[in-house]
Amino acid sequence: MGIPSYERRCAEIINQTALLTAALEGADLRVPVPSIPDWTLNQLLRHLGHAHRWADVMLRERLPEIDFSRNGAHHLSSYVGEQASVLIPWLREGAASLAEVLRSVDPDEMIAPVEGHPGPRVWSRRMTHETAVHRWDALNALGLPFDLDPEIAQDTLREWTGLAVPYAFTRWPEETAALVGTGTVHLHATDAEAEFVIDLTGAAPVVREGHEKADVAVRGPVVDLVLAMYRRRPVEGLEVFGDRALLDLLVRGVRF
Structure with missing residues (x-):
């Protein structure tokens, strides 16, 4: 896809x-x-x-x-x-x-x-x-x-990782300051070809597509991942592995 x-x-x-x-x-x-x-x-x-x-x-x-x-x-x-x-x-x-x-x-x-x-x-x-x-x-x-077409939903998630995250760091530095130098977050859709890693270990976020080990990983249907990242639904109910506090910090710190 x-x-x-x-x-x-x-x-x-x-x-x-x-x-x-x-x-x-x-x-x-x-x-x-x-x-x-x-x-x-x-x-x-x-x-x-x-x-x-x-x-x-x-x-x-x-x-x-x-x-x-x-x-x-x-x-x-x-x-x-x-x-x-x-x-x-x-x-x-x-x-x-x-x-x-x-x-x-x-x-x-x-x-x-x-x-x-x-x-x-x-x-x-x-x-x-x-x-x-x-x-x-x-x-x-x-x-x-x-409901949302999976092709559109996976692109919504791609935009959130690739545009919303770096944009938030630039436009609202005070809100994202706590994320600088923290770790890596892996978003993995279970029903679409959509996997993204958000690397927060440097001064600015770096986003990579694909599967790799991260400090925290969250898995679920792509629409649910979109809604969770946009704070429209809780993370509860999705599969979370690793540093849940880092995931929560990312969701709280990024708005679009």
């Missing part, structure tokens, strides 16, 4: 949004989101839609760097009492527009780059997985079942 293509990710932004909005028909958007306690479902949906639009405008305007000032995804206090019938088309339009601009640019152009990587490639992946994880948040809040 390989890395999803750029085109697959563009399509998946639309697909994940469609799966999410299909669950919203007639939903009460006032319900709290247990995985993000400060938000209602209404606010979660506005957060996601604004994230799509933020990436969209940076790509359309071909910004040479990320402009955090234009990200409205965390200004959510005004979104109260909206109807699903309003937000469903708004979410779908934003996802379609983002996919359109991603398809219109060179994937390797340095537009809004992230950590030195071409923006279109990073944002196609980032918004695929942002949408998938927040779809879980929404379905969980509504008490509905969630």
Whole structure:
């Protein structure tokens, strides 16, 4: 099972949004989101839609760097009492527009780059997985079942290890300081070809794909590994071998 293509990710932004909005028909958007306690479902949906639009405008305007000032995804206090019938088309339009601009640019152009990587490639992946994880948040809040294509799930885990972990060290050094020089963590999916080792022994994390001995290893279905690393489910119920305290420190220290 390989890395999803750029085109697959563009399509998946639309697909994940469609799966999410299909669950919203007639939903009460006032319900709290247990995985993000400060938000209602209404606010979660506005957060996601604004994230799509933020990436969209940076790509359309071909910004040479990320402009955090234009990200409205965390200004959510005004979104109260909206109807699903309003937000469903708004979410779908934003996802379609983002996919359109991603398809219109060179994937390797340095537009809004992230950590030195071409923006279109990073944002196609980032918004695929942002949408998938927040779809879980929404379905969980509504008490509905969630599933995720294993090919997409293993790439969600790959992105978390390869982008979220080093990004957290750069952007929130105080929160990740306790991880510096600690040890190695092995994530092993039991139902997909996804194994990653996060080496924390140096000043900055190094990620390797493949199987190797580590200070702590965690095994389980790939979707469960994704949800655990994103703090959406507890580690309990997964197989953990070795230094559990190091695993807990990693999960607490990395946010995305």
